[in-house]
Amino acid sequence: MKNERKLILNIKKQILGIATIHIIEMIGVLDFESNQFFKEAIVELLGENAGDIILNGNKLVKLDEIGLGTLHFIQNQCWSFNGKLYLTLFSHLIDNFKELGIETFFQFQNSDEEALTLIKKEKGIEITEDEKKFPTIIICPNCGQKMKVGKPAFFRCPKCKKIIKVDKDIKATIVKQNA
Numbered sequence: 617m618k619n620e621r622k623l624i625l626n627i628k629k630q631i632l633g634i635a636t637i638h639i640i641e642m643i644g645v646l647d648f649e650s651n652q653f654f655k656e657a658i659v660e661l662l663g664e665n666a667g668d669i670i671l672n673g674n675k676l677v678k679l680d681e682i683g684l685g686t687l688h689f690i691q692n693q694c695w696s697f698n699g700k701l702y703l704t705l706f707s708h709l710i711d712n713f714k715e716l717g718i719e720t721f722f723q724f725q726n727s728d729e730e731a732l733t734l735i736k737k738e739k740g741i742e743i744t745e746d747e748k749k750f751p752t753i754i755i756c757p758n759c760g761q762k763m764k765v766g767k768p769a770f771f772r773c774p775k776c777k778k779i780i781k782v783d784k785d786i787k788a789t790i791v792k793q794n795a
């Protein structure tokens with residue numbers, strides 16, 4: 617069990633058409649102790665309509681050579697399901713491996729959104745005009761506070777605490793709350 621505690625995986629699913637993309641935040645250490653747990657967890661996720669994986673390394677504090685070999689293994693697994701592996705926010709981990717030419721082995725992206733956009737392009741899924749509008753800055757209709765929003769959803773204004781609904785046309789409205 618100790619291996620599982622060394623590495624925590626925070627797994628989210630994104631459905632694009634018939635495809636399922638797993639976005640996995642890695643927290644902890646990927647090394648000789650945790651790699652077996654990691655491999656098994658990932659292989660379990662892969663399937664006919666789920667070959668693409670985005671691994672977010674932002675909270676990964678250590679990656680050793682065995683961990684790197686594991687990423688290579690995962691990439692091969694993705695390929696066998698006609699998918700791809702995307703590594704986002706790994707820049708703090710790859711310096712040690714630069715001389716290996718690591719940039720040519722893997723797809724490195726600066727954010728999960730960037731990787732998702734690439735996957736959409738690869739799968740021929742159109743990026744809608746609505747998606748192009750975000751992220752954006754909206755102004756709270758109640759108090760005028762500016763805030764950054766990444767998608768159409770409900771947000772709480774950090775200043776006046778009102779709940780604000782932002783729709784796909786970037787229209788912001790105050791949500792009436794029960795007293």
Ligand SMILES: [Zn+2]
Pocket residue numbers: 756757758759760761773774775776777778
């Ligand atoms: Zn406000």
